[in-house]
Amino acid sequence: MNRLVVVSNRVPDLSAGAQAGGLAVALESLMKRRGGLWFGWSGKVSDGPEAAPVITRADDIDFATIDLTTEEHEGYYNGFSNAVLWPALHSLTDLMSFDRRSAQVYHAVNERIGAALLPQLHPTDMIWVHDYHLMPLPAILRRAGVRAPIGFFLHVPFPTADVFATVPEARVLLRDMLAADLIGFQTPNDAENFAASAQRQLGALRHADGSISHAGHRIRLGAFPVEIEPREFAALAAQSWRNPATDRLRHSLGEQKLVIGVDRLDPTKGLVQRMAGYRRMLETHPEWRHNVTLLQIAAASRQDVATYRDLRAALERAAGNVNAEWGEPDWTPLRVIARAVARPTMAGYMREARVGLVTPLRDGMNLVAKEYVAAQNPRDPGVLVLSRFAGAARQLSAALLVNPHDPDEIAEALNTALSMPLGERQDRWLAMWRAIEGHSALAWGRSFVAALMQASRAQHAGRYVGLAETSNMTHGGMPLIAPHAAEPISLTDRVAARLANPMGGMDAPKDPKRLS
Numbered sequence: 162m163n164r165l166v167v168v169s170n171r172v173p174d175l176s177a178g179a180q181a182g183g184l185a186v187a188l189e190s191l192m193k194r195r196g197g198l199w200f201g202w203s204g205k206v207s208d209g210p211e212a213a214p215v216i217t218r219a220d221d222i223d224f225a226t227i228d229l230t231t232e233e234h235e236g237y238y239n240g241f242s243n244a245v246l247w248p249a250l251h252s253l254t255d256l257m258s259f260d261r262r263s264a265q266v267y268h269a270v271n272e273r274i275g276a277a278l279l280p281q282l283h284p285t286d287m288i289w290v291h292d293y294h295l296m297p298l299p300a301i302l303r304r305a306g307v308r309a310p311i312g313f314f315l316h317v318p319f320p321t322a323d324v325f326a327t328v329p330e331a332r333v334l335l336r337d338m339l340a341a342d343l344i345g346f347q348t349p350n351d352a353e354n355f356a357a358s359a360q361r362q363l364g365a366l367r368h369a370d371g372s373i374s375h376a377g378h379r380i381r382l383g384a385f386p387v388e389i390e391p392r393e394f395a396a397l398a399a400q401s402w403r404n405p406a407t408d409r410l411r412h413s414l415g416e417q418k419l420v421i422g423v424d425r426l427d428p429t430k431g432l433v434q435r436m437a438g439y440r441r442m443l444e445t446h447p448e449w450r451h452n453v454t455l456l457q458i459a460a461a462s463r464q465d466v467a468t469y470r471d472l473r474a475a476l477e478r479a480a481g482n483v484n485a486e487w488g489e490p491d492w493t494p495l496r497v498i499a500r501a502v503a504r505p506t507m508a509g510y511m512r513e514a515r516v517g518l519v520t521p522l523r524d525g526m527n528l529v530a531k532e533y534v535a536a537q538n539p540r541d542p543g544v545l546v547l548s549r550f551a552g553a554a555r556q557l558s559a560a561l562l563v564n565p566h567d568p569d570e571i572a573e574a575l576n577t578a579l580s581m582p583l584g585e586r587q588d589r590w591l592a593m594w595r596a597i598e599g600h601s602a603l604a605w606g607r608s609f610v611a612a613l614m615q616a617s618r619a620q621h622a623g624r625y626v627g628l629a630e631t632s633n634m635t636h637g638g639m640p641l642i643a644p645h646a647a648e649p650i651s652l653t654d655r656v657a658a659r660l661a662n663p664m665g666g667m668d669a670p671k672d673p674k675r676l677s
């Protein structure tokens with residue numbers, strides 16, 4: 162078995178309790194089971210002389226980390242990654258704040274990560290690069306002569322070609338990503354958007370099997386929706402529901418119904434808009450006053466970035482206003498906690514909550530939505546109110562889907578959720594549980610790794626085989642593509658549908674002849 166080398170900006174401490182962030186949650190199962198090398202930033206900033214990566218070992222995983230300097234942290238992480246790419250990829254271009262220096266530092270840090278990684282690599286490794294912080298890395302590794310399979314997975318959405326074109330470095334980033342053998346996205350729509358950008362900006366050629374060609378290299382694109390470990394999380398929630406922390410919360414609520422929101426404090430999560438929706442609900446449905454509490458757990462995140470600091474202030478203001486306007490001496494309608502809570506505690510709270518309120522303005526997937534579903538008591542489940550613009554909405558269509566920009570829609574959905582009869586709650590919950598129960602974070606990771614090996618083998622054989630033609634093939638008794646990854650995968654279905662029915666609800670292809 163080839164050693165797996167994961168490269169991500171943040172390298173988690175898997176023994177730590179409270180960690181807010183989807184990447185660590187998604188990769189933990191695969192890395193614990195398979196072992197390998199996990200390379201990235203230590204999370205520390207230090208201005209000492211550049212040192213070799215620090216390597217520690219736990220659970221058969223070698224963790225190799227480097228510190229960033231103050232300038233690197235500012236330009237690469239706060240600047241280009243989180244003040245340019247993050248908002249652009251979430252189609253929030255108004256929040257972009259670009260300066261050329263941070264773009265230079267971003268590329269330089271990617272070069273440094275590549276140089277520090279090279280001596281750690283073995284010839285038979287497979288390399289899996291994660292997320293927007295490291296878009297240039299596949300090309301950097303190839304330029305350094307790495308011939309190992311390289312996969313790239315984008316945890317966040319990929320916007321339309323028009324929106325991505327607003328990123329000052331757009332062409333270079335696309336070109337560098339295309340040095341990978343396989344690029345994975347959360348949804349087929351993200352893969353489609355990426356292919357459209359590559360075609361428009363670089364003249365990449367699109368193929369009917371969903372792959373694209375550029376500079377003599379054929380790259381497979383696919384959708385690999387990130388999953389949680391649903392049974393594990395369900396068990397954790399059932400157990401934690403009885404622990405003292407959940408008991409205290411329950412006791413403090415008395416007869417009130419609990420609505421819960423759990424997020425990183427991030428502008429994409431729609432927190433201020435969510436407060437407006439809750440406020441509107443209290444205004445238009447007075448019957449809920451005294452009878453409901455919203456608990457918003459918002460883990461502080463990226464506080465060195467101005468928009469994140471502003472958001473914290475805006476959330477505190479909005480929350481203060483709700484309580485000032487609607488609160489009573491014996492009733493606080495809204496409780497906000499601006500930090501991460503331990504995972505078991507969060508799971509117990511989710512099970513206690515009658516409503517899970519998950520309303521990002523845009524989100525690659527949103528694991529919190531899946532966790533809320535997994536946490537429910539099947540006999541008396543709560544209701545998920547979910548943004549249409551979360552990647553998870555595709556699988557969790559039995560949630561009450563809302564436009565997160567519309568406070569009235571959020572208010573109505575909240576009222577519907579709080580009043581929903583048991584039978585309907587059970588039906589909706591079962592449909593959502595069925596959508597997640599057959600999947601797992603482990604299978605997600607394995608399906609990507611299998612697809613990467615396949616794409617790389619085909620690349621080296623000079624014979625590219627598209628996913629649609631190979632999804633039933635097996636290798637050593639294991640399906641090359643895990644069933645859940647094969648179903649919504651790649652652009653194949655969309656392209657085939659377009660060719661069969663060019664106007665069938667989708668934009669007609671710009672130049673159908675280019676779809677070979």
Ligand code: ADP
Binds near residue numbers: 179181182458526528
């Ligand atoms: P993102 O990757 O943008 O942070 P996701 O919803 O995909 O969003 O993943 C977030 C992960 O971090 C989930 O597993 C969630 O349980 C965890 N998390 C988010 N906010 C908190 C919090 N306030 N406290 C504890 N865990 C959190």
Ligand code: F6P
Binds near residue numbers: 185316317462
């Ligand atoms: O899901 C997107 C993401 O950037 C993940 O890569 C990461 O786990 C999470 O958000 C938290 O972000 P940060 O590492 O910047 O705290």
